[in-house]
Amino acid sequence: xxxxxxxxxxxxxxxxxxxxxxxxxxxxxxxxxxxxxxxxxxxxxxxxxxxxxxxxxxxxxxxxxxxxxxxxxxxxxxxxxxxxxxxxxxxxxxxxxxxxxxxxxxxxxxxxxxxxxxxxxxxxxxxxxxxxxxxxxxxxxxxxxxxxxxxxxxxxxxxxxxxxxxxxxxxxxxxxxxxxxxxxxxxxxxxxxxxxxxxxxxxxxxxxxxxxxxxxxxxxxxxxxxxxxxxxxxxxxxxxxxxxxxxxxxxxxxxxx
Amino acid sequence: xxxxxxxxxxxxxxxxxxxxxxxxxxxxxxxxxxxxxxxxxxxxxxxxxxxxxxxxxxxxxxxxxxxxxxxxxxxxxxxxxxxxxxxxxxxxxxxxxxxxxxxxxxxxxxxxxxxxxxxxxxxxxxxxxxxxxxxxxxxxxxxxxxxxxxxxxxxxxxxxxxxxxxxxxxxxxxxxxxxxxxxxxxxxxxxxxxxxxxxxxxxxxxxxxxxxxxxxxxxxxxxxxxxxxxxxxxxxxxxxxxxxxxxxxxxxxxxxxxxxxxxxxxxxxxxxxxxxxxxxxxxxxxxxxxxxxxxxxxxxxxxxxxxxxxxxxxxxxxxxxxxxxxxxxxxxxxxxxxxxxxxxxxxxxxxxxxxxxxxxxxxxxxxxxxxx
Numbered sequence: 001x002x003x004x005x006x007x008x009x010x011x012x013x014x015x016x017x018x019x020x021x022x023x024x025x026x027x028x029x030x031x032x033x034x035x036x037x038x039x040x041x042x043x044x045x046x047x048x049x050x051x052x053x054x055x056x057x058x059x060x061x062x063x064x065x066x067x068x069x070x071x072x073x074x075x076x077x078x079x080x081x082x083x084x085x086x087x088x089x090x091x092x093x094x095x096x097x098x099x100x101x102x103x104x105x106x107x108x109x110x111x112x113x114x115x116x117x118x119x120x121x122x123x124x125x126x127x128x129x130x131x132x133x134x135x136x137x138x139x140x141x142x143x144x145x146x147x148x149x150x151x152x153x154x155x156x157x158x159x160x161x162x163x164x165x166x167x168x169x170x171x172x173x174x175x176x177x178x179x180x181x182x183x184x185x186x187x188x189x190x191x192x193x194x195x196x197x198x199x200x201x202x203x204x205x206x207x208x209x210x211x212x213x214x215x216x217x218x219x220x221x222x223x224x225x226x227x228x229x230x231x232x233x234x235x236x237x238x239x240x241x242x243x244x245x246x247x248x249x250x251x252x253x254x255x256x257x
Numbered sequence: 258x259x260x261x262x263x264x265x266x267x268x269x270x271x272x273x274x275x276x277x278x279x280x281x282x283x284x285x286x287x288x289x290x291x292x293x294x295x296x297x298x299x300x301x302x303x304x305x306x307x308x309x310x311x312x313x314x315x316x317x318x319x320x321x322x323x324x325x326x327x328x329x330x331x332x333x334x335x336x337x338x339x340x341x342x343x344x345x346x347x348x349x350x351x352x353x354x355x356x357x358x359x360x361x362x363x364x365x366x367x368x369x370x371x372x373x374x375x376x377x378x379x380x381x382x383x384x385x386x387x388x389x390x391x392x393x394x395x396x397x398x399x400x401x402x403x404x405x406x407x408x409x410x411x412x413x414x415x416x417x418x419x420x421x422x423x424x425x426x427x428x429x430x431x432x433x434x435x436x437x438x439x440x441x442x443x444x445x446x447x448x449x450x451x452x453x454x455x456x457x458x459x460x461x462x463x464x465x466x467x468x469x470x471x472x473x474x475x476x477x478x479x480x481x482x483x484x485x486x487x488x489x490x491x492x493x494x495x496x497x498x499x500x501x502x503x504x505x506x507x508x509x510x511x512x513x514x515x516x517x518x519x520x521x522x523x524x525x526x527x528x529x530x531x532x533x534x535x536x537x538x539x540x541x542x543x544x545x546x547x548x549x550x551x552x553x554x555x556x557x558x559x560x561x562x563x564x565x566x567x568x569x570x571x572x573x574x575x576x577x578x579x580x581x582x583x584x585x586x587x588x589x590x591x592x593x594x595x596x597x598x599x600x601x602x603x604x605x606x607x608x609x610x611x612x613x614x615x616x617x618x619x620x621x622x623x624x625x626x627x628x629x
Contacts, residue, residue, distance in 0.1 A: 034519050036500025054319070115352055125353050203343075208309055208336045208353050219314025219337040223571070224492055226315070 021237055028230035045231040052228055058216040059232065061127060062196060065212060069134035070191040076135070077142025077191075078184055081150045082176075084143075096147075099140045110137060111204035118205065125207035133205045134195045141194055142187035149183030303332035308550035311336050311344065311355040313537070316411070317558075318570035325557050331550045348373065354544055356551040362536050363450075365407050366400035367610035374406045375541045381552045382408065384559035384579075392599050393576035396534050399607030407538035408555055409576040413510040414597060414605075415451065415533045418494070422522050423504035431459045431528045434505065435478070440485045444497060444506030447489035449623040450608060451533070452479060455507060458530045458604065465609050472622055479626045489627075498523055509535070511573035513594050525594045531604020536576070 028046070032039025049055060080099070084092050102110060114133045123129060153176065161171035199214040206215060217229055303326060314337040322333045336355070338344035341364040348355065360368065368374050379386050385408045393409045401407045419428045423442065434443055434455065446452055454464040456475035466472065487503050494506045499519045508516070513525035539555045541548060557563060561579030568575040568584070574595045575581065584590040599605055611619065 032519065034499040035496045036502065037519060115350065119350065119352055208311075208355070209334050211337070216314075219339045221339045221492070222313050223315040224495065 024230050025234045025237070028227060028234045030227065033224070033227060045227040046235075049228040049231045049235075054211070055213075055216065055228055055232060058211045058213050061130075061210060062212040062214075065127070065131055065134055066192050066195040069131055069138050069195045070188050072131075072135045073138030073142050073191045074184060074188045077139045077187060078146050078180065080139070080143055081146040081180075084147070085150055085153075096143075099143050102137055103140045103144070107137075107198075107200040108204075111201040114201065115204040125205065127207065127210050129205045129207060130202055130210065130212070133201050134198065137198070137201060138191035138194055141190045142184075145187035145190055146180060146183040149180050153179055304330035306547055306550055307332040307334055308547050308554045309334045309336070309354070309356045310554065311338060311348075311358045313337065313359060314339055316359065316537075316571060318566045321558070321563050321566050324563065325554065329550075329553055329557070331553065333554070348542065351544075354546050355542055356545040356547045357539055357541055357554055359410055359537050359539055361608075362397075362400040362538070363608035363610045365538060365540060368540065369401065369406055370610060370612075373543055375543045375545060375548065376405050377408065377541065377555075378552070382556045382559070384556045384561075388559050388561055388564070388577045388579040390576055390578045393536065396599065396605070396607055397536055397538060400536075400609050401538075407540050408559065409536050409538045410558065411511070411571060411573040412534065412536045412576050413574050414527050415446075415454065415507065415509055415535070416513070416525055416527045417505060418498050418508040418513055418516060418523055418525050419505040420498065420501055420503075420520075420522050421524055423501070428505060428524075428526055429529055431455055431530050434507070435459070435482050435485070437485060439505055441487045442504035443482075443486045444494050444503045445482075445486050445489050446494070446507045447491050449619050451507065452489070452623065452626070453619060454533050454608075456482075458528070458532060461530065461604075464533060464606050465611065467611060467615050467618065472618065476622045476626060480629045483626065483629060510594055510597075511571075514589075514592065515572060517594075527597055527602060531602060531606065534599065534605045534607055536607060 027035060029041050029043070030037075030039055031042040031044065080095075084095050087095065111133075114129075114136065118125065118129050157175050157179075158171055161175045162168070166174065197214070198212075199218065202212050203215055203218070206212070211219070213232075217225060220226060220229070308331050310333060312335070316337075317335075322335060325331065326333055336353075338347070341361050344358065344360060345364060345367070347353065348358065365374070389409055393412060394404050396412070397404060397407060397409055417428055417431070417434070424439070433439070434445075445455070450464075453472075453475055456478040457464045457466060457471065459478060460471070460474055462468070462471045462475065466475075488497075490497065494508045495512045495516055497503050498506055498508070499516050501520065501522070508525070510525065510527075513523075517523050517525070539558065541551045541555070545551050558567070559577060561577065561583055564575050564577035564580035565583045568577075568580055581590060581596065589595060
């Protein structure tokens, strides 16, 4: 009995999480543009998607910005973590506080402040300003996931490496970095997804004619969102799902060997 | 011993960090600068310079932009917005300098009041002068009293969309949205001005009224209607009516033809009490960096064949008489939904800007309605 209840409960959770995405995937095959009418099964939105240059360039921008901003933020965030371990306790907690504020702060405040900053510095709005903004709001997430890893480090291993004749650089890359890698990776992924998701900050800091997927979708509000977007969302969802499956299955294989 | 090792480690780390930090500072700063500067260099210009256009999303046939570039050698830099309210602060902040913008009626009157628009020289806009129907310029006087600042681009009415199989009488009046037999079958627009427009027209008031007693009457009418309303929605009117989820709803005429194609049981009507005629129009900003090219752009969009392409793409009514002549499908050319004869209706009005205080009054009353 309790087992059945457990299954029903899990089932409900999964249903509520995935019913909206399921609806979207079904609609991406709907020949009618209307959400409430089934006009037959079709692949035409997928074909139209790959002919729509605007959507494709928005997709390219989104991916480029997500990748570059995540890379830069990971680099800066990781180095910041290393620096913070060398600080006194007081300075360290002040630094942690400073990096936590942007995360708790409302996005719209960050967006508008960045916009005002760029205006006052005379920086032209374009893909560069979006990238700078994304790096800015990504850094705290990287620090958040690398810092715990940093605390777990055993200082003796680094010293041992030095005692055995390794240079500082070698010791860092051979001893410290491998221990940090899981934290760095998860920080990178977190930054990547945050950047993919972002609408508000991008909206305020984007330049003329530069769109990411989120801002592109939003401009379609007046005339109704096009089914090509359903098709694209479906493709992205399936890709992410496949990647997650791959990531989750591969470690088991290694252990078996 | 342990403490000693920790300080030692700290020292070593200090040196290491110093090195890494130096290295990163150099690479980081240089990549940032180069990225920021790629943002700086303006996108490639055409032979005859560029024009920067800010328009609604999905509100132009992309092909017409290519044709314009080919014919004039002017590069179009195109950007889109989603609401008048999100467009305005971006222009006001001056983050980007646009040339041509396409706001709606009341937003144009606000921009005129705030001295943000450039006067147009219609001698340089021959197509706009010749092709845009006189009745639309007349209607545009509601927000641009001397027709000095704007050239109508798209327009339409707000009316009632009803499902013929779900009502047993012809629908002709706003008052029928207050009929109890349609309880739970009515869709209202979920936006202040649109909702109040219905209640004000019902009572024979102007939809730009600021008279407290009239506003009170309109508010009470909306509160009275509230129990009958199935939902206050925006986009969903379209889909809900196609899916026959409601019998009667308030909708923009631009959506009406499309909904009829999807569901032949639907009928659109302009209510007898009068309604809102909305106009989205091209304007040139006062600080436009490329004024001459902006004029060329607007005039090109007013050319009959180009306006026709845009009409077919957007499907909202065009004020361009030359384009209307070119429509091949007679049914659409003479459609009373797409091209109603405005002179046949009384009390047609266009929204004008009420000022910040006026907007605040409306918002306050709307809150009272929604919270009731």
